Amino acid sequence: MKDQKPWVKPALELGPVMLFFLVFVLKRGETVSLWGQEYGGFILATLVFIPALALATLIQWRLSGRLAPMQIATLVLVVVFGGLSVWLNDPRFFKMKPTMIYLLFAGLLGFSLIARKNWLQAVLSEALPMNADGWRKLTLRMTILFLALAMANELVWRTMSESTWVYFKTFGLPLVLFAFLIANAGLFKAHALPQGDGEGKG
Known part of the structure; x- marks a missing residue:
């Protein structure tokens, strides 16, 4: 396992959250048409957040060789509840x-x-x-x-x-x-x- 720079772990943990916040702020009050469906800024931010978190979690696993149970549980719940929000547009x-x-x-x-x-x-x-x-x-x-x-x-x-x-x-x-x-x-x-x-x- 290679030594990680001290900023890598915080960046991977906070990056998806800040990306969600940025997309929400930029698209708040707007609607975006995707796959024939109109989505508000919140759902669009959620749609961006899910793969961003999955990618960040994968990178952490590749860098450290392990994931904490809390990280796994968080990713699963984000995929489930975030996916439901996007799928049902709710x-x-x-x-x-x-x-x-x-x-x-x-x-x-x-x-x-x-x-x-x-x-x-x-x-x-x-x-x-x-x-x-x-x-x-x-x-x-x-x-x-x-x-x-x-x-x-x-x-x-x-x-x-x-x-x-x-x-x-x-x-x-x-x-x-x-x-x-x-x-x-x-x-x-x-x-x-x-x-x-x-x-x-x-």
């Missing part, structure tokens, strides 16, 4: 996609707590070495976070304008996740493993 399915993703993640993390399995640790331990107690606390907090994000997404897309949802999805959700990481800096420090230690037991 943006509601794509707007529901984040809700499904967050509920899926919350369910998996919640089950890992009940089953006493450190699934989050298994995925992120190399990047964030902590002891088992730290991983249990972080898993609980992330379960609550994903449930809150699912509810927030439902509230925004059902009660606010399409443009508001796009801005919320493109900028609001990443900012919430960033704020969550900053807010948990104390937990990361308190439960960090001493340098040279392996993964925490648990």
Whole structure:
């Protein structure tokens, strides 16, 4: 596996989202005729986003040799819900996609707590070495976070304008996740493993 430049991973992760946002902003309020069907800017942006995300995911896999379960689940749900939106010319399915993703993640993390399995640790331990107690606390907090994000997404897309949802999805959700990481800096420090230690037991 070749060493990746530090900008490659963020570019592949953010590129499809920013492409969706750009197409939506440029075509907002317009209609485009494709295959004998009239599509609005939102559906057109969705149509561009699906292959862009698939391509970015493929490139990440070719560069790293592996994909995180979260990446695979996200791609599958984007293809399913985004495809339904394009096929039925109905943006509601794509707007529901984040809700499904967050509920899926919350369910998996919640089950890992009940089953006493450190699934989050298994995925992120190399990047964030902590002891088992730290991983249990972080898993609980992330379960609550994903449930809150699912509810927030439902509230925004059902009660606010399409443009508001796009801005919320493109900028609001990443900012919430960033704020969550900053807010948990104390937990990361308190439960960090001493340098040279392996993964925490648990």
